[in-house]
Amino acid sequence: MVLRRKRLSEGLTVTQKVFVRSRNGGATKIVREHYLRNDIPCLSRACKKCIHIVVPDAKNELPNFVLSESPQKLTDGRKHYVVLDANIVLQAIDLLENPECFFDVIVPQIALDEIRNVSYPIYTRLRALCRDSNDSKRVVVFHNEFNENTYVERQPDETINDRNDRAIRRTCSWYADHLKEDEINILLVTNDRGNLERAIEEGLEAKSLADYIDLLPQSDHIKDALPNMDTFASRDKDVEARSEFKFPDYYSTARVMGGIKSGVLYQGSVQISEYNFLEGLVSLPNFSKPVLILGQKNLNRAFNGDQVVVELLPQSEWKAPSTVALDSEHFDVNDNPDADEGQNDREDEISDKQRRLLVQDAIQTQKSGRIQPTARVVSITRRSWRQYVGQLATNSVDLQNGGTQNAFVILMDKCLPKIRIRTRRARELLNKRIVIAVDSWPDAYKYPLGHFVRELGEVESVEAETEALLLEHNVEYQPFSKRVLECLPGEGSNWKAPENISDPDAITKDPLLAKRRDLRDKLICSIDPPGCVDIDDALHAKQLPNGNWEVGVHIADVTHFVKANTPLDAEGASRSTSVYLVDKRIDMLPMLLGTNLCSLKPYVDRYAFSVLWELDDNANIVSVDFTKSVIRSREAFSYEQAQMQIDDQSRTDELTQGMRALLQLSIKLKQQRLDAGALNLASPEVKVHMDSETSDPGEVEVKKLLATNSLVEEFMLLANQSVARKIYDAFPQTAMLRRHAAPPATNFENLNEMLQLRKGMSISTESSKALAASLDRCVDPSDPYFNTLVRIISTRCMMAAQYFYSGAYSYADYRHYGLAVGIYTHFTSPIRRYCDVVAHRQLAGAIGYEPLDLTHRDKNKMEFLCRNMNKKHRNAQFAGRASIEYYVGQVMRNNESVETGYVIRVFHNGIVVLVPKFGVEGLIRLENLTDDEQAAEFKAEEFKLSFKPKGSESPKDIFVFDKVNVQVKSVLDPVTSKRKTQLLLR
Amino acid sequence: MSRLEIYSPEGLRVDGRRWNELRRFECSINTHANASDGSSYLEQGNNKIITLVNGPQEPKLRSHTNATKAVLTVSVNITRFSKTERSKSSHRNERRVLEMQTALVRTFEKNILMHLYPRTQIDIQIHVLQQDGGLMGSLINGITLALIDAGIAIYDYISGVSIGLYDTTPLLDLNTVEENAMSSVTLGVMGRSEKLSLLLVEDKLALDRMESVLAIGIAGAHRIRDLMDKELRKHGEKRLANVSSNQ
Secondary structure (H helix, E strand, O other), X not given: OOOOOEEEEOOEEEEEEEEEEEEOOEEEEEEEEEEEEOOOOOOEOOOOOHHHOOOOOOOOOOOOOOEOOOOXXXXXXXXXXXXXXXXXXXXXXXXXXXXXXXXXXXXXXHHHHHHHHHOHHHHHHHXXXXXXXXXXXXXXXXXXXXEOOOOOOXXXXXXXXXXXXXXXXXXXXXXXXXXXXXXXXXXXXXXXXXXXXXXXXXXXXXXOHHHHXXXXXXXXXXXXXXXXXXXXXXXXXXXXXXOOOOOOOOOOHHHHHHHHHHOOEEEEEEEEOOOEOOEEEEOOOOOOOOEEEEOHHHHOOOOOOOEEEEEEOOHHHOEOOOOOOEOOOOOOOOOOOOOOOOOXXXXXXXXXXXXXXXXXXXXXXXXXXXOEOEEEEEEEEEOOOOEEEEEEOHHHOOOOOOOOEEXXXXXXXXXXXXXXXXEOOHHHHOOEEEEEEEEEOOOOOOXXXXXXXXEEEEOOOHHHHHHHHHHHOOOOOOOOOHHHHOOOOOOHHHOOOOOOOOOHHHHHHOHHHHHOEEOOOOOEEXXXXXXXXXXXXXXXXXXXXXXXXXXXXXXXXXXXXXXXXXXXXXXXXXXXXXXXXXXXXXXXXXXXXXXXXXXXXXXXXXXXXXXXXXXXXXXXXXXXXXXXXXXXXXXXXXXXXHHHHHHOOOOOOHHXXXXXXXXXXXXXXXHHHHHHOOOOOOOOOEEEXXXXXXXXXXXXXXXXOOHXXXXXXXXXXXXXXXXXXXXXXXXXXXXXXXXXXXXXXXXXXXXXXXHHHHHOOOOOOOOHHHHHHHHHHOOEOOEOHHHHHHHHXXXXXXXXXXXXXXXXXOHHHHOEOOOOEOOOOOOOOOOOEHHHHHHHHHHHHHOOOOXXXXXXXXXXXXXXXXXXXXXXXXXXXXXXXXXXXXXXXXXXXXXXXXXXXXXXXXXXXXXXXXXXXXXXXXXXXXXXXXXXXXXXXXXXXXXXXXXOEOOOOOOEEEEOOOEEEEEEEEEEOOOXXXXXXXXXXX | OOOXXXXXOOOOEOOOOOOOOOOOEEEEEOOOOXXXXXXXXXXXXXXXXXXXXXXXXXXXXXXXXXXXXXXXXXXXXXXXXOOOOOOOOOOOOOHHHHHHHHHHHHHHHOOEOHHHOOOOEEEEEEEEEEOOOOHHHHHHHHHHHHHHHHOOOEOOOEEEEEEEEEOOEEEEOOOHHHHHHOEEEEEEEEOOOOOEEEEEEOOOXXXXXXXXXXXXXXXXXXXXXXXXXXXXXXHHHHHHHHHHHHO
């Protein structure tokens, strides 16, 4: 078909873009209009022509000419701009972000589109680079597809990729021609050999990425950061010679699509076992239990969290989950990073028909016994690759070699394999925490290839370890940007609530002030952990003339300062939660708001969002009211101070009376909740005390609870429920809520079996009430800690609570299982959680305070917010725990001791012991238990491991739940230089 | 996540237009002189529409007669092949199409000098051959042209256009891709005035943005009016030349 072009006006031409799209197997021809124009500037400051053609945008702003008139010179002294193709950006985005190289970069639109299709995160990173790097890096997008001079039509018999490569070359030649007078050279960087050769044929300057870096004056610094691809240099080597070891090939896309459709292949995400890195589980929709994937070949290069397609293995290969504990760092320790070896065994092919029969068997088998169906990975739909933190494996580094060498990096996440990188600085980087990125995993390599990104610092130094764990948990910890800080009130810390809220001057400044209620006469106080600076909530209670109680919960009015659709709001939404580490807090909102303007500090006027109830003597709600308010907190108590003041009978002032009333009401509320079936679960959490002068960790303490803790908690729960109901009424489709699904009974199977066998007890999972009651019955009179232990293990069997918007589930599924309430949200901590910010805005909309922003009424946007919140919330928890773990390790480093521990899992080659005092658990390997490993006997069905302890002849049996004495010490693993708790049986 | 940049930071839309640019607009009238009293063929972007006007004529059913003014009927035929994928239904009695017909009748009842044609019926038939977003606006333009061709008295041109709101930027004359990605408004504007004979909002739209959306919409509709006017005058001159040469 010949496409006609039609000139519409001076500088605007229209043509048609025709392409075929396949969807669900059918082909559709799509015709779209495509406008070509001559007013797209080159964006170079050196150019004197483009300044005359630019037109303003909708905000009446002219485009910003970014590219420098005196760009960086190559080693041969010529000034140059760089044009990139899509693959370079996809492979080397880290390098692009590196402040030491890649200045004055032109990204053609066609490359940008491809990047967006392949990886949205990389696209956003590139866009952020364009936006924020005006004066330092200077990256621009050139819309070559819309420019009439650079648009190319697809030739007959030309593939779309060839056409796109030609479009990029055309862009280069246009730029080269355009900037000829200014003596700026255009350099095309591409790793595609065909494109490279053709570009040179056409008289353009083109280089591969490695060659380009070589041309830069500062190339030595950045060579290490080059992505490690199986590039044509190594491909040219005799492949046969190296590939004794080879992973199975992935299936073709067509075969995968067909297989999924016909029910032979299944798709799911891999979860690698934390005890054995060669064992993975994939949850599939048709199966009641996850399907097992065993061994390197079957996992076929899948990373933890990857989306994969799997195929079931023949029944003869079905196995029970492995009872061996295996760490990646101790596995194949002596592998040579320069070699790749292994053996090749092909398995017997079975037909699709047989495979379908297999599915039936698989489901049957899952229901019956311990043997589980196994599968193998045949394709990877989406990689979960990100930047990882790790350190060089000492024994993989050749200390004599000063040049570039291959080395293994052992990642902090023990579910992941070693990464092979090429570096010149191996010797320098030993004993440092480093950040690396994974580039590829060709089938002939036993380990994935990656490249060095940057170093964090010495292993074991506080800064490096803290940054490492923040990076590992994907926590955004950079300081707030200027754009975000500009959204804060201009008065800064001098901001004050107006004296009189009906003052006409103040109302003209803030028209919403008239809708605020003045609650400064109420005797309000806050109760928080000691040293708390971001005070979210405050309370008050007062007896009403009719004998009922007026109770108020006042929450910091964050949304007064954080308006929707501002950069501040976007930053908050992206961080989603504050992260609490032992020695550090990563704030969701800037300090000024979190610890000052929003924080409900005592003795000053603060804006609040108040929930006011009338409660009767039995703590039943008579009525509830929501209002924005101005309050003045009378006192900020710590839990202990509050407890003391309540207990001090000599205090009879109104504030203390109010607190006593709150305590009484909270006890009744708690009872109501427990009666309804709220769970009382436990976690082995501990707190680390820091020495205030040296800021060295001092001692470890198990967290304890005071009555005042639950005083605050109960009223927060009540407020959250009341708000949840209100916003659900107002916005039935998009209310911001939180749910906790009931755990599937299968989660408890293992625990129940262990309990049944060892203690003759069982846990009922019919309802949360039954579960709570059965947990209460799990008491071992001889051991008071046993009950807590069962609670800790059952907590791990629970589902995670999640944020969601009301349209995503039906009303019955809104239930919060753990709290035993029908509908729930988070409203009470807007300073440190973004969910609460959304709930505040929705409540403000529901009570007619101000109209709700559209983003919180749009299901898709809410879905996006919720997914991010859930992810960030989980990461924050993990980061917090990792921080505690690190500090506990530091504490134990100084004092070795013998403590009581409990066996919580028994393996073929070791036992897992939990030590309550430090909240740590660790694997004790068989080789550390006995001298004679062969004589040890493991009985899976009895959860028993028998062996002869060291230095003794009489065999010893260890069962699950056994109480043991262990020697606890912290050791630095020589292979991984990770500090680990080492437990030894006494 | 959408696979396309709907509106790039550089200020370009998916098809290469800027925020305030119309699509290609081509029209002709008297295309089906034998089949109708007035007709038009319109291409607005990839929307391709034939409009036929019959009447004023005697009502086919006596019950439809109104003694004081004419009766207007509009039927919209969206062909099965008009979208990228062939649809299974004929769209004939679809709620969406019926609503469009009613909206069009209401729009033009006020614009035609109906009292000049008592006891008659004016039938408008529309065939949508291809559609690519902003259909309602194109239908209005097609009807205006066909009515003029039929010589039916109207107060003024009505020109229709759709406007979307992407984040905070109003975008003029949406195509399908854009229409699916954002909330949009369709306007029908009387001649060169700022009077609206149609304001169709089917999505949620922030009220405080409405003003900027209307402003760009009205400006765009005026440009369409001028394009239609130019075509009509060209056609008029051609007819006149024919008449004078035949004499």
